[in-house]
Amino acid sequence: MQIHHLPYADPGEPDVRSGTRFLLWLGRNQLGGQVKSLLWGLLLHLGIAGSPLGVGLAVQAVIDRSGGDLARAGALLAVLGAAIAVGDTMMHRTAVTNWITAAARVQQLLARKSAELGSLLNRRVAAGEVVAVSTGDVEKIGWFVETLSRFAAAATTLVLVCVGLVVHQPALGVVVAAGVPVLALAALPLLPRATRRADVQREKAGRATELASDTVAGLRVLRGIGGEDLFLGRYREASQQVREAAVHSARMWALIAAVQVLLPGLLLVVVVVYGAGLALEGRVTVGELVTVYGAVALAHHPLRNFEEIAMAYSFSRPSAKRAAGVLALTRTTATGPAAAGEPPAGAPQGGETPAGALPAGQLPPGEAPAGDPPGGDLYDPVTGLLAPAGLFTAVVCGDPDAAGRLADRLGGHPPGEPEAHVSVLLGGTPLDELPLGTARTAVLVQDKDPVLLSGTLRELLDVPSSGRVTPGDALAAARCGDVLDALAQASAEPGGDPMDTRITERGRSLSGGQRQRLALARSLVTDPEVLVLDEPTSAVDSHTEARVAAGVRELRTGRTTVVLASSPLLLDLADRVVFVRDGRAVAVGTHRELLAAEERYRAVVTRETEEDTLVDIEECA
Known part of the structure; x- marks a missing residue:
């Protein structure tokens, strides 16, 4: 795999059972690149390791006054020099390729997982942690994958050097062969600490990143309450803790580096003292002593790779563990009794069926066979909520958190409770059994706090869609006229097109109501089979809310729309209202019917207190 071939057509299915297994999986998937880097690394290291032999032969040729031997030694050094130049260049090229392609593979895997999990990702993993994994952790993982081949080349070279020295000069070679393994493994006791x-x-860096991310996201609010200095102080304290931890960690790595310098120096002293004695005794020649000395001196170069692989593994293992933890997250699959047609957990027994729910084992009306394309009624076996195809259904929960969880369930993203393993059905087909792209096309969920990415309004509304709804129609239905006027005034050119006006990150230059309506327009443009809106008008005034509700109803005529809200203005326009209490659909009807017949519904919608409800009951009595 070369850099110009990126991105991968398919990054593969990673082994996420542990961080170490994930690293090994990455290495196996880049076996071709690892082999190339290993071979070029061997050429480099063997060229370096062979240089002392050429120097030793040259020295001995001068002592022996042999011009032929000196010429041969010079030719050998020239060949070794060329090998070093080519090997160093190509090893660096292939190693960097391994690094970048490994990092790109991990980034693609993380991006794919983020798209698969959607809004569930930041509920299961902190936003700062996701940012840290996709940036710093990816670099560390790529570093380890890149270091593997260079370490293998260095280790192989050291073995060959030791064997060669033992064969070339056994008296000194045995000393070197005994000392090199000690040098290579000397840092192991220090690695755990x-x-x-x-x-x-x-860990401290991740906390600081998360704090910074949260502070930036809430900067507008912080300025409103004068809290910038408070949070700046908190971040300053967190960053100082990161600095102290980094210094503390660097001291240990400095000690390991010192060991890697000290021990080879001691071995070199031993070789020189012992070799000089052998040379004086006539047991070794001066050329052989120079050769062994040079080999030991240059052994420091491959030994540095032992320190680097230890450091790379120490830093990448926790990074790989975090990345594997994110990649191991899955959408909850359709399992359990309700998926098999049995009543969901907590369903009424003895044939009793709450309003809006279905009897046990009975599928919702309009069910399609399992192999048909998605379409038909939307049915949630857990709550008993039924949203008939083509109708505008409003859902009243009373608890905003419960409404958010229900919206996630309807979009195929269960929040993780045991009963959430039961899949929502669209036309009788479990959403979890549909391909992810098909499920996303069929059901779109807009949560109560939608995100607007930076870019122009035209780019914001340029999203995958059916093509039946134009951006102009969607903006009109969401009543974004004042937003267009504001964008036109903010345009760099007088009378500029508001569609080409740039919107800042998360739409911070707009009010909450304007951001909410633009997000609604974006959802309307997609024109999904089922559109689920969670409190789509919570940030606008009542007059605008009524107009927006009417616009959405008109534009979505004939399409399935589910709105989770408690606003009477919106509920009054719904074809059907379902009241959900304690996780079950307990009443269904029009807004006015439920106001008259269901006291608990009236208390939620009209914001009556428990005392008000008791007074109404007494008056009716």
Whole structure:
């Protein structure tokens, strides 16, 4: 895989059972690149390791006054120099390719998982943690994958050097062969402590990143209450903790680096002292002593790869563990009794069926066979909520958190409770059994706090859609006339097209109501089979709310629309209202019918207190 071939057509299915298994999976998937880097690394290291042999032969040729031997030694050094130049260049090229392609593979996997989980991702993993995994952790993982081949080349070179020295000069070679493994493994006892310190540093850095992300997201509110200095102080304290942890970790790595310098120096001293004695005794020639000395001196270069692989693994293992944790998250599959047609947990027994629900084992009207394209009624077996195809259905929960969880369920993103393993049915087909792209096309959920990405309004509304709803129609239905006027005034050119006016990140230059209506227009443009809106008008005044509700109803005529809200203005326009209490649909009808017949519904919609409800009951009595 070359860099110009990115992105991957398919990044594959990762092994996420542990961080180490994930790293090994990445290495296996880049086996071709690893082999190339290994071969070029061997050429480099063997060229470096062979240089002392050429120097030793040249020195001995001068002592022996042999011009032929000196020429041969010079030719050998020239060949080794060319090997070093080519090997270093190509190893660096292939190693960087391995690094970038591994990081790109992880980023693609994370992006795919984010798209699969949707709004569930930031409910299961902190936003700062996701940012840290997709940036710093990806770099560390790529670093380890890149280091593997260079480490393998260095280790192979050291083995060959030791074997060669033992064969070339056994008296000195045995000393080197005994000392090199000690040098290579000397840092192992220090690694656990260094790893723990690196983990502490990474944990504190993640907290600081999360704090910074939250502060930036809430900067507008912080300025409103004068809280910038307070949060700046908190971030300053967190960043100082990160600095202290980094220094603490660096001290341990400095100690490991010192060991990697000290021990080779001691081995070099031993070789020189012992070799000089052998040379004085005539047991080794001066050229052989120079060769062994040079080999030991240059062994420091491949030994540095042992320190680097240890450092790379120590930093990448927790990063890989976090990445694997994110990649291991899955959408809840359709399992359990309700998926098999049995009544969901908590369903009434003895044939009793709450309003809006269906008897046990009976599928909702309009069900299509399992293999048919998605369409028909939307039915939630857990709550008993039924949204008939082509109608405007309003859902009243009373609890905003429960409404948010229900909206997630209707979109195929159950929040994780045990009963949530039962899939929502669209036309009798479980959403979890549909391909992800098909499910997303069929059902779109807009939560109560939608995000507007930076860009022009034209780019904001340029989303995958059926093509039946134009951006102009969607903006009109969402009553965005004042938003267009504001964008036109903000245009760099007088009388500029508001569609080409740039919207800042998250729409911070707009009011809450304007952002909400633009997000609604974006959802309307997509024109899904089923549109689920969670409190779509909570940030607008009552007059605008009534107009927006009428616009949505008119534009979505003949399409299935589910709105979770408690506003009487919106509920009065719905074809059907379902009242959900304690996780079950307990009443269904029009808004006016439920006001007259269901006291609990009236209390939620009209904001009556319990005392008011008791007074009404007494007056009716």
